Amino acid sequence: MTFAKTWIASLLILASLVLGPLSPTDAVAQATGDATDPDPDAARGNLDLLLRVIEDDASRAALIDELKAAQTTAETPADDQVVETLAEASGQSAPAESLSLSRRIAEITQAVAQDLASGLSAGWEQITRAPAVFDGFSGAETGILLEALQQLGLILVATVAVFLLLRSIGKRIYGRMGARAGESGIIRTVGLFLASGLIDALIVVVAWAIGYAIATFALGNFGQIGIRQTLYLNAFLLVELCKVAVRLILSPSAHNLRPMPVSDGAAKYLSRRLNFMVGLVGYGQLLVVPIINSNVSYSAGRAVSALVALIVVGIAIWLVLRNRKPVADWLERGGRTPEDVVQETRLEQAEQPDPPQPDARTIGTPDPAPRKRGALGVLARHWHWPALLYLLVMLVLVLVQPGDVAFRSLMNSGQVLLVVILGIALSGAMTRVMVSGVQLPERINQRLPLLERRLNTFVPKALFVLRLVIFVAVVAFALNAINLIDLRGWMASQIGVDLTGTLFSVAAVLVVAFGIWVALTSWVDYRLNPEFGSVATAREKTLLSLMRNAATIALVLITLMFVLSEIGLDIAPLLASAGVLGLAIGFGAQKLVQDIITGVFIQLENAMNVGDVVALGSTSGVVERLTIRSVGLRDLTGAYHLIPFSSVDMVTNYVREFGYALCDMGVAYREDIADVKQAMLDAFDQLRSDPEQAANIMGDLEWFGINSFGDSAIVVRARIKCLPGTHWGVGRAYNGVLKEVFDARNIEIPFPHQTIYLGEAKDGTTQPFRIQSDEGAA
Structure with a gap:
């Protein structure tokens, strides 16, 4: 390669020396194309000079510098190329041009x-030459088409007759399917929808096959079929299958199978217009144009193709202008039909405490939808302007491009329309799901009462994100269909592969995490549901609630880490920072850490549960709330106490396994203890005879005897073993029965006595009492 560059440089220098060595720039220019044949003697002398210049490094460098200076003064592409070639041949690189x-x-x-x-x-x-596309008409096209129509008349009539007969049978089937779909769930409705599309496509295929059989065995020579008949039958198959797709999306004869959120009248209106346009484009391009091309000329075929495309675009423009207001209203309703608006209004009124009374003049009339604000509202109200602009561009393309390009443009427009309709259908289906909400079977609601509400909280948000994704995908596919962007090339690029892979990975992580969370919370709900399975104890309720909260927090953190990792962020520094931050928080919040650690051990040791009656220090009450950090108590006065676990040094639980109703009874010193014991035993027997109290008593009366000698009474002690939490009530009931038995047996229950001493003199006298009567006399 270096040898070739050196040889080219030598030839250029030789030409410059031969033709005029006074100006390097002129010499190079002449060597590139304006040189004449030099004198042979002068050429041999210049060749010797050239060899000396090449062999001498200093001379060669000086020549290169002179050529660079010439490049600066004369900025011509030829000079640049010569300088770069010479510099490369000499082993030096040409400097970049220093431009401001x-x-x-x-x-x-x-x-x-x-x-x-x-x-x-x-x-x-x-554009000015566009009308010339119709110069291809020669006048013979009409006769050719009439002749072809005569040849195709019988097969056309037979095929259409079979198709219409089968379609009439199919409509009855669609009606029954639609009635069933109105009473079925989502899965069965989807099955009926797919079955209706399959039946419709099967009708087209059967009619096409019968047409082929008639053309092959009944018309012309047995076993042979003409090319025009083949063109017609193939066009019939493709066109009618496209119409099947239109009918499948709009479902004009089955409201309950319609994925497109439009009314019955709009579905029939759109179906007729779109089927006409599909038939015009399909039969025109697949049947008429090939016949004209083969029997008249290709210019005539192009003219026919342009005419068909022009008619279709004109019809589309007319439809946009005619229906701009209804479509704008439909878009402002969010793609909902008037029936959906009426249903939502009735549901909202039913949820109100005092719903307004309906007026006979407004029944069935939906309230006007609120006008959307912002960019979406402006786009919804003026949707026809971008649509008309697109159609005008298509009109220009039809006129200025060849016939096949115009046909491809129309096919791309059909793809755009199909994608837009599918996107609207999916968005409408999601809107109906968001409006009606997720409805689970009653059997599942009984077992998992919170699952439906939980799904209705998250599913609308997920559907909103999915609708946004569908909108972006529809716009991208539409731009790709009209060749404004290369969607396939971008997705095949490294950036597209990485971005789509990341999006799918993040979506998969979020879906899996949501599924795990729903399964975990549903299992906890099922375990806490007293109507199914074993009844959960108070400790199980507390631990399950704490486990659900802790698992939710852990799942959120793990999901966040996975998502950050999938989008390309290095989570190792984040984990290290989190560790350092956790250490700093641990030092700064030792009390909080102590609360959590103490709470964990209290729960593991089953010290108390929600509903227990406990005493924590000087505070006692019923446990109403128990978290990993604190406990909430409600005392007898109704006061609520929130006590952090770090301040709990002892837990007294009054309702664990059993409780004792302790009775310390004081009797007079004069009473016989044996009689007192018998009276207390008899009172216990009387208490046990009460069924309500007997259900709470777990054993016989335990007699302990004399417990203490008081100032006024002898205190005897006994106790009754009771079910946990019932000993207070049993003790109070026993005290009541015991008072009745002591009174009946004349056993004194003493009270404190006080002796008043007035003092006395040495002679024994004392101060007399003065008692005043009611009349005031002493």
Whole structure:
């Protein structure tokens, strides 16, 4: 390669020396194309000079410097190429041209302006020549088409008759399917929807096959079929299958199978217009144009193709202008039909405490939808302007492009329309799901009462995100169909592969995490449901609630880590920072850490549960709330106490396994203890005879005897073993029965006595009492 570059440089230098060595720039220019045949003697002398220059490093460097200086003064592409070639041949690299920023910007804008001007000029020239596309008509097209129609008359009538007969049978089947779909769930409705599309497509295939059989065995020579008949039958198959797709989406005869959120009248209106346009394009391009091409000329076929495309675009423009207001209203309703608006209004009124009374004049009339604000509202109200702009562009393409290009443009437009309809259908289905909500079977609601509400909280948000994704996908596919972007090339690029892979991975992580969370919370709900399975104890309720909260927090953190890892962020520094932050928080929040650690051990040791009666320090009450950090108590006065676990040094649980009703009874010193014991035993027997109290008593009366000698009474002690939490009530009931038995047996229950001493003199006298009567006399 170096040898070749050196040889080219030598030839150029030789030409410059032969033709005029006074100016290197002129010599190079002449060597590139303007040189004449030199004198042979002069050429041999110059060749010797050239060899000396090449062999001498200093001379060769001086020549290169002179050529670089010439490049600076004469900025021509030829000079640049020569300098670069000579520099490469000598082993040196050519320096980049040092241009100012404003010069570079000027060159860029100059190139853009020139390209734009040339493009506009070429486009305008094509537009001015556009009417010439119809010069291909020779006048013989009508006769050719009438002749072809005569040849195809019998097969056309037979095929259409079979098709209409089968379609009439199919409509009855669609009606029954639609009635069943109105009473079925989502899965069965989807099955009926797919079955209706399969039946409709099967009708087309059967009619096409019968047409082929008639053309092959009944018309013309047995076992042979004409090319025109083949063209018609193939066009019939493709066109009618496209119509099947239109009918499948709009379902004009089955409201309950319609994925497109439009009314019955709109579905029938759109179905008829779209089927007509599909038939016009399909039969025109697949049948009429090939016949004209083979029997008249290709220019006539192109003219027919352009005429068909022009008619279709004109019909589309007329439809947009005619229906711009109804479509705008439909878009402002969010793609909902008037029936959906009426249903939502009735549901909202039913949820109100005092729903307004319906007016006979407004029954069945939906309230006007609120006008959308922002960019979406403006786009919904003026949707026809971008649609008309697109159709005008298509009109220009039809006129200026060849017939096959115009047909491809129309096919791309059909793909765009199909994708838009599918996107609207999916969005409408999601809207109906968001409006009606997720409805689970009653059997599942009984077992998992919170699952439906939980799904209705998250599913609408997920459907909103999915609707946004569908909108972006529809716009991208539409731009790709009209060749504004290369969607396939972008998705095949490294950026597209990485981005789509990341999006799918993140979506999969979020879906799996949501599924795990729903399964975990549903299992906890099932375990806490007292109507199914074993009844959960108080400790199980507390531990399951704490486990659900802890698992939710852990799942959120793990999911966040996975998502950050999938989008390319290095989570190792994040984990290290989290560790350092956790250590700092641990030092700064030792009390909080102590609360959590103490709470964990209290729960593991089953010290108390929700509903227990406990005493924590000087506070006692019923446990109403128990978290990993604190406990909430409600005392007898109704006061609520929130106690952190770090301040709990002892837990007294009054309702664990059993409880004792302790009775310390005081009797007079004069009473016989044996009689007192018998009276207390008899009182216990009387208490046990009460069924309500007997259900709470777990054993016989335990007699302990004399417990203490008081100032006024002898205190005897006994106790009754009771079910946990019932000993207070049993003790109070026993005290009541015991008072009745002591009174009946004249056993004194003493109270404190006080002796009043007034003092006395040495002679034994004391101060007399003065008692005043009611009349005031002493």
